Amino acid sequence: xxxxxxxxxxxxxxxxxxxxxxxxxxxxxxxxxxxxxxxxxxxxxxxxxxxxxxxxxxxxxxxxxxxxxxxxxxxxxxxxxxxxxxxxxxxxxxxxxxxxxxxxxxxxxxxxxxxxxxxxxxxxxxxxxxxxxxxxxxxxxxxxxxxxxxxxxxxxxxxxxxxxxxxxxxxxxxxxxxxxxxxxxxxxxxxxxxxxxxxxxxxxxxxxxxxxxxxxxxxxxxxxxxxxxxxxxxxxxxxxxxxxxxxxxxxxxxxxxxxxxxxxxxxxxxxxxxxxxxxxxxx
Numbered sequence: 309x310x311x312x313x314x315x316x317x318x319x320x321x322x323x324x325x326x327x328x329x330x331x332x333x334x335x336x337x338x339x340x341x342x343x344x345x346x347x348x349x350x351x352x353x354x355x356x357x358x359x360x361x362x363x364x365x366x367x368x369x370x371x372x373x374x375x376x377x378x379x380x381x382x383x384x385x386x387x388x389x390x391x392x393x394x395x396x397x398x399x400x401x402x403x404x405x406x407x408x409x410x411x412x413x414x415x416x417x418x419x420x421x422x423x424x425x426x427x428x429x430x431x432x433x434x435x436x437x438x439x440x441x442x443x444x445x446x447x448x449x450x451x452x453x454x455x456x457x458x459x460x461x462x463x464x465x466x467x468x469x470x471x472x473x474x475x476x477x478x479x480x481x482x483x484x485x486x487x488x489x490x491x492x493x494x495x496x497x498x499x500x501x502x503x504x505x506x507x508x509x510x511x512x513x514x515x516x517x518x519x520x521x522x523x524x525x526x527x528x529x530x531x532x533x534x535x536x537x538x539x540x541x542x543x544x545x546x547x548x549x550x551x552x553x554x555x556x557x558x559x560x561x562x563x564x565x566x567x568x569x570x571x572x573x574x575x576x577x578x579x580x581x582x583x584x585x586x587x588x589x590x591x
Contacts, residue, residue, distance in 0.1 A: 444479035
């Protein structure tokens, strides 16, 4: 096929030998099948922000590191430079997450290179060597639903042990190769330790899996792996090989309002005393 303009720099610089065909066009990127270093791989070409269906949100970008204070100020002001840097940071989030997660043993496409806004990575294939189908396109037996659900819960645990929450996990962001589920699409990946929304998004990811697989295996609908996993993570007890139950008992103890008010009053009194000392020093 004719080489798309966004892939021309990779061809010119020797990263891509041939563009075979377009594989898909999604809300955030177009994916092409290419030949690179003699192997069939895929090239993910990120769409520009104004052409992308998935919008960046503070809920996703909170806690992400930036190169320097100038970049942070520009991104906050929304200047042309800041928007360009914000877009680059959005793309690099997936690249960084893929390299980190692949190294941690998570089943994600193997990344090879990132050049001129294009991510070169493994082409995930089925047993016949064709592009692997999305999980949502499969018809599952109850047994296969349970097997794939258990495999993905393990991947969620491995990701969190590596400090990452997917943030948009569903049957549409999972491919199924000859060995089972492979997690894809990570530009919205969340820093579990640095993002206040991490718990909510992890629980949502896991609930999405339960809702999908529960259509074939209804008992999964009553599980609560998300809260169980996060509670273990918050307690510093989450391990890649941990045995989960899918059961989580929520603390329904009524809050001690009197104790809370006493704490508030104590803090207010400390601040009042600090102000009195400052006033006395000024005099």
